[in-house]
Amino acid sequence: MANSVMERICERRMNEGLHGLAIQWGAIGDVGLVADMQDDDKELVIGGTLQQEISSCLNTLEVFLLQDRSIVSSMIVAEKRKDSGRATNPLEAVANIMGLKDLNIIIPNISLPELGMDSMMAVEIKQTLEREFDILLSAQDIRNLNFAKLKKMTNKA
Numbered sequence: 001m002a003n004s005v006m007e008r009i010c011e012r013r014m015n016e017g018l019h020g021l022a023i024q025w026g027a028i029g030d031v032g033l034v035a036d037m038q039d040d041d042k043e044l045v046i047g048g049t050l051q052q053e054i055s056s057c058l059n060t061l062e063v064f065l066l067q068d069r070s071i072v073s074s075m076i077v078a079e080k081r082k083d084s085g086r087a088t089n090p091l092e093a094v095a096n097i098m099g100l101k102d103l104n105i106i107i108p109n110i111s112l113p114e115l116g117m118d119s120m121m122a123v124e125i126k127q128t129l130e131r132e133f134d135i136l137l138s139a140q141d142i143r144n145l146n147f148a149k150l151k152k153m154t155n156k157a
Helices: 002-015 032-037 054-065 090-098 119-133 139-144 147-156
Strands: 022-025 071-074
Touching (some): 002 022, 002 071, 022 054, 054 071, 090 119, 090 147, 119 139
Parallel strands (some): 022 071
C-alpha cells in the first residue's frame, strides 16, 4: 500500500513538472538474513526473480535517474526450469520458497519473518499454499506462520 501511494505522489509531481522517481526493486542480494542463510553456489529464486547484486542496482540507479519516467522497476527474471521442483507438501513448498534446505535445523516455532521471509516471499507462499494445497490464509496469518503451525495444518488435511 505504501509503495502505491509513493508511486501516485511521484506521478503527480512529474505531471506538475517536478522531480519524482519510484523504483520497484526486485530481490537484492548481498544483504539481509536470506543472503546470509543462502549457499553461495546456489541462486535463490524469489517470486520468479533472482537476487540482483548491489553493484547492478547502483548501475541501474544511474540509468533511472537520467530518464524521465516516474515509476521504473529493476529485477532479474529467473529462467523457468523444466523440472519445476514442485513440492510434495506445504512444509517443503515453504522451505523451497525461502531457500531453506534442511528443516531439521529450523526451530519449528520461529515465525517465517524471523527466518528471513520478506514481502515477496510472503506473497509467493500465500499463492503457493492456496494454489497447490488449498490452504487459505490471510496476509496476517502468513506473517504469523511458523513451521509448527504449518505442520499442524497439514496433518489436519
